[in-house]
Amino acid sequence: MVSEYANKVRGALEAAGLETPMINIGLSAEQKREEIAQHMAAVMDLLGLDRTDDSLESTPARIAKMYVNEIFAGLDYQQFPTLSLIDNKMGIDEMVTVADIDLTSTCEHHFVTIDGTAKVAYIPTDKIIGLSKINRIVRFFAQRPQVQERLTRQVLVALQTLLETDNVAVSIRATHYCVKARGIMDTNSHTTTTALGGAFRDDLRTRAEFLR
Ligand SMILES: Nc1nc2c(ncn2[C@@H]2O[C@H](COP(=O)(O)OP(=O)(O)OP(=O)(O)O)[C@@H](O)[C@H]2O)c(=O)[nH]1
Numbered sequence: 287m288v289s290e291y292a293n294k295v296r297g298a299l300e301a302a303g304l305e306t307p308m309i310n311i312g313l314s315a316e317q318k319r320e321e322i323a324q325h326m327a328a329v330m331d332l333l334g335l336d337r338t339d340d341s342l343e344s345t346p347a348r349i350a351k352m353y354v355n356e357i358f359a360g361l362d363y364q365q366f367p368t369l370s371l372i373d374n375k376m377g378i379d380e381m382v383t384v385a386d387i388d389l390t391s392t393c394e395h396h397f398v399t400i401d402g403t404a405k406v407a408y409i410p411t412d413k414i415i416g417l418s419k420i421n422r423i424v425r426f427f428a429q430r431p432q433v434q435e436r437l438t439r440q441v442l443v444a445l446q447t448l449l450e451t452d453n454v455a456v457s458i459r460a461t462h463y464c465v466k467a468r469g470i471m472d473t474n475s476h477t478t479t480t481a482l483g484g485a486f487r488d489d490l491r492t493r494a495e496f497l498r
């Protein structure tokens with residue numbers, strides 16, 4: 287079952303042209319794992335690995351399970367977090383910031399790790415969200431093949447939709463293992479992406495407070 291919240295978020299991402307390019311192939315999670323395992327076995331065979339070795343024999347099934355249940359679980363809206371949203375009866379109108387959110391994602395160009403942290407802030411209007419739910423929404427979108435810019439904007443639009451306010455800001459700082467562990471092999475650089483809405487975009491002081 288896909289929740290009402292998840293459907294709202296999906297609709298908003300599609301309308302904004304920010305949805306991850308996906309095709310509904312109509313397979314169950316079990317069927318996906320089975321087929322992916324077969325393909326991973328073929329990849330290992332082509333690399334000349336001996337899959338009868340006891341350390342390698344379960345690797346295809348392990349990778350399939352990791353893809354479907356773990357690192358790409360966010361492709362399935364049924365996995366969207368259960369939310370607690372409450373009416374802002376307290377009239378809170380100051381910035382709420384969650385910083386140093388652990389973020390592990392996967393680069394969609396190379397299928398290797400993106401490792402970083404996220405910072406999310408919002409200024410409540412009518413709704414307040416349970417704090418841990420912000421971390422969970424970040425994790426949901428991180429559990430997809432991603433480019434950091436899209437990930438940042440998906441979290442922004444999801445929270446704007448759920449909180450019914452433009453006043454949301456998201457910043458992600460991450461190391462890409464496709465840059466660190468291969469290719470240019472730069473072990474030092476990191477990438478920062480920022481997506482600002484409402485007052486975070488238009489009001490210099492609010493913007494500065496978030497970016498500080
Ligand atoms: N904008 C953006 N680019 C990314 C992200 N993750 C990886 N990339 C880049 O995607 C690009 C893919 O470039 P290609 O030339 O097709 O791939 P490649 O030959 O493996 O490139 P090199 O990494 O330069 O060896 C690389 O420059 C990656 O650094 C991301 O989150 N955002």
Ligand SMILES: [Zn+2]
Nearest residue numbers: 393395396464
């Ligand atoms: Zn990459």
